[in-house]
Amino acid sequence: MFFLKNLPSRQMVEGYSDRFEGVDVGNVMDALDLMRKASLLIRELEAYFADHGFSQLRFLTLVVIDREPDRSSLMAGEVADRLDVSKPVVTRVLRSLESANLISIASSSDDARSREISLTAAGQAKLAEIMPGYFSILNRAMSSAKADS
Amino acid sequence: MFFLKNLPSRQMVEGYSDRFEGVDVGNVMDALDLMRKASLLIRELEAYFADHGFSQLRFLTLVVIDREPDRSSLMAGEVADRLDVSKPVVTRVLRSLESANLISIASSSDDARSREISLTAAGQAKLAEIMPGYFSILNRAMSSAKADS
DNA sequence: CTCCTATAGTTAGCATGATAACTATATCCG
DNA sequence: CGGATATAGTTATCATGCTAACTATAGGAG
Incomplete structure (x- = not known):
């Protein structure tokens, strides 16, 4: 930073x-x-x-799974790819989200190495709870940045 | 991030x-x-x-001490203030820089709680080594950002 | 069919951000 | 002058970023 x-x-x-x-x-x-x-x-x-007992990384992890068109789950490697962070970071955050019952992790039937990640209902609810404040902060930050220019 | x-x-x-x-x-x-x-x-x-075996935090720590007008040292609290990071972050990075002989830390004669931080000659040299590449990257990043707009 | 290479994800360790709680010292007020 | 409050910095702990090394599985080539 x-x-x-x-x-x-x-x-x-x-x-x-x-x-x-x-x-x-x-x-x-x-x-x-x-x-x-x-x-x-x-x-x-x-x-x-x-x-909200959360972090941007956790939030974005839920977001990239939730918004994937036509699919209700992502592989862990795909999550790392979309977040553009290293795999160990994703391994850890998925474990933490799973412990909090916000996602579920299943082994892939196609490839025993892969894990399929999907949101639980609680995960969807958490996203819905956090999203409005997130947008507000982004909006306000840019409004005042533009006013300062 | x-x-x-x-x-x-x-x-x-x-x-x-x-x-x-x-x-x-x-x-x-x-x-x-x-x-x-x-x-x-x-x-x-x-x-x-x-x-270069370094980090932006360490680099900026040396920079804020080096560029302070009319002074050859800063208090640790002043370093935290100028970097705008929490004090424990500064405590740790100062210890690491001291171990590498890039700074020296002295107790203040005015206030026994305070520590005065100054650059060593090796610290000055490290700054001189790293600075050109730093500027190049900043310059290039903004040149291509402007080209993309 | 077997072996080698590639891939998915995990573990270990390090550095950097944060907060909370702590110790030591300074200052101020009664 | 003594006690209470404030301040400087430290220690502990947690989360997040990284690289390196690892394990388990898949796939392809000979």
């Missing part, structure tokens, strides 16, 4: 980047700004999820 | 957000896009830092 509170001034970046060929100061500042804004938003979202 | 690979389509977000009062679909999509772009950039930076 990136929470550096005072992003460097243009002058400070210029002082550094003059020594580095082909570096545009505006790009550097925009990149730092992007990372900070996103990290602050993620922190705010995590706090919101924590109030 | 937020690495969701396929951000929802406008249609999909509309399907959800119609149920939530006052939520602008464009804002939601922009927020998701912001988080993903920043998370990918942070991931790329962490990979760059890992190649």
Whole structure:
């Protein structure tokens, strides 16, 4: 994450980047700004999820399973692929969601190595509970970012 | 972090957000896009830092001490403040940097609770080693982001 | 048919974010 | 001056990101 509170001034970046060929100061500042804004938003979202005894990772894990068109389950590897995180991260979060009865995990009849993940009714309900606040925070974050520009 | 690979389509977000009062679909999509772009950039930076046996947190810790005007040291609490992370995170990273002889930690003569953190010559050298690549990645990330828009 | 390579997922360990609870020290008020 | 409150930093614990190494299973080639 990136929470550096005072992003460097243009002058400070210029002082550094003059020594580095082909570096545009505006790009550097925009990149730092992007990372900070996103990290602050993620922190705010995590706090919101924590109030619901949840996290963004768990939430998104339910989302990618729930929204898959024409299917009611995903393989664990597909979950990792859609979340774009490493497999051990998915192994752990699936175990935790299973313990909380929000998903169920079944071995695949096609391939004994694979596990099929589907949402339980409680998982659907948890998604429905959390979704409105999530959208509100995303909406508000961008509204005030646009007002600040 | 937020690495969701396929951000929802406008249609999909509309399907959800119609149920939530006052939520602008464009804002939601922009927020998701912001988080993903920043998370990918942070991931790329962490990979760059890992190649140098380092991390962005350690790097920024050295940076905030090095760039403080008119001072050659910061208190640990000031480091936490400037990085905008919790104090235990700073306690740990300072210990790790001290073990690597990149900083030195002294008790404050003013206040026995406080610790004064300053860079060693090796710390300065590490910063100089890493800085160019850091700027390059930030620059390139924003150049291609702008090209994609 | 057997063996080798590839793949799905797990385990171990590390670093970084957080909160809660703690210790040691400083300061202020009565 | 002493006690209560506040502050600086530490320790413990949990969750999430990663890489490396592992186990079990699948598939393909000879």
